[in-house]
Amino acid sequence: MLGHEYRVCASRSAGKRIMPGGALVRRFSADEKGVVAIEFAAVSTLFLMILFGIIAFGFQFATRIALNYAVSEGGRAAVAGLTDQQRVDYAKEAIDNVLNAYAGLIDVDQTSGVTVTRDGTTNQGDAKYLISIQPTARFAYLPFVPDMSNLPAVSATFIVADPSG
Numbered sequence: 285m286l287g288h289e290y291r292v293c294a295s296r297s298a299g300k301r302i303m304p305g306g307a308l309v310r311r312f313s314a315d316e317k318g319v320v321a322i323e324f325a326a327v328s329t330l331f332l333m334i335l336f337g338i339i340a341f342g343f344q345f346a347t348r349i350a351l352n353y354a355v356s357e358g359g360r361a362a363v364a365g366l367t368d369q370q371r372v373d374y375a376k377e378a379i380d381n382v383l384n385a386y387a388g389l390i391d392v393d394q395t396s397g398v399t400v401t402r403d404g405t406t407n408q409g410d411a412k413y414l415i416s417i418q419p420t421a422r423f424a425y426l427p428f429v430p431d432m433s434n435l436p437a438v439s440a441t442f443i444v445a446d447p448s449g
Contacts, residue, residue, distance in 0.1 A: 343389070346389055347386075347389045347390055347419060348419065348438065350382070350383075350386040350389050350390055351390070351417050351419050351438040352438055353382055353386075354378075354379045354382035354383055354386075354417060354438075355379070355415050355416070355417060355438050355439065355440045356440065357378045357379065357381070357382045358375035358376070358378050358379040358382075358400060358415045359375065359413070359415055359440055359442035360378070361374040361375050361377065361378035362374055362375040362378075362400070362413050362415070362442055362444060363442070363444055368402055368411070371400075371411075371413060371444065372400045372401075372402075372413075375400040375413070375415055376398065376400055379398055379400075379415070379417065380398075383398075383417075390419075397416070397417055397418025397419075397437060398416075398417050398418075399414070399415070399416050399417075400413060400414075400415050401413065401414050402414075403441060406443055408445070410443050410444060410445040411443070411444045412441055412442070412443050412444075413441065413442045413443075413444065414439060414440075414441050415439060415440055415441075415442065416437040416438065416439030416440075417437060417438050417439070418437045419435055419437070419438060
């Protein structure tokens with residue numbers, strides 16, 4: 285048998301048997317043991333990447349909604365004040381209450397970017413207040429949650445009109 289290549293394969297039996305090189309490849313290619321594990325590894329990797337992406341987006345989206353709600357509550361509270369300082373104090377207090385309520389999402393200790401400032405007046409003489417919050421996520425240390433510190437601040441301008449005039 286001059287044209288064949290032979291390989292020696294150890295078997296569990298006492299002796300050794302000789303099989304041609306092509307037969308060894310055919311034997312392993314016909315064996316389907318472990319195929320399910322390999323398919324599971326490929327599919328589960330893709331599934332987990334999508335799942336963690338959804339979770340990360342959910343954290344970021346929920347944090348952004350909480351910050352929008354805090355800005356809105358600050359604007360609503362600012363309307364109740366009679367002086368500029370009262371309006372700023374009421375707005376900051378309302379924002380702090382909302383941020384404390386969402387302490388699971390927002391790191392309140394690091395949210396130092398809360399600003400409430402008078403932003404001039406309208407043509408009718410009504411006061412304008414600019415309220416903004418720089419977002420910081422509580423879960424920024426996790427590898428799958430993006431850092432929110434480079435996002436623009438959540439801000440809104442509220443006009444406090446004098447109803448008598």
